[in-house]
Amino acid sequence: MGLLSTALLGATAIAAAIVLVVSMPDIQRYLRMRKM
Numbered sequence: 001m002g003l004l005s006t007a008l009l010g011a012t013a014i015a016a017a018i019v020l021v022v023s024m025p026d027i028q029r030y031l032r033m034r035k036m
Helices: 001-036
Strands: none
Touching: none
């Protein structure tokens, strides 16, 4: 049980990191567009 929850937590953290890395350029582009 503990091992499963730990693996689930790790997978969630990895997925969140991937989403952050993927969306970072889009966020910067959006901010740049808003400044203009």
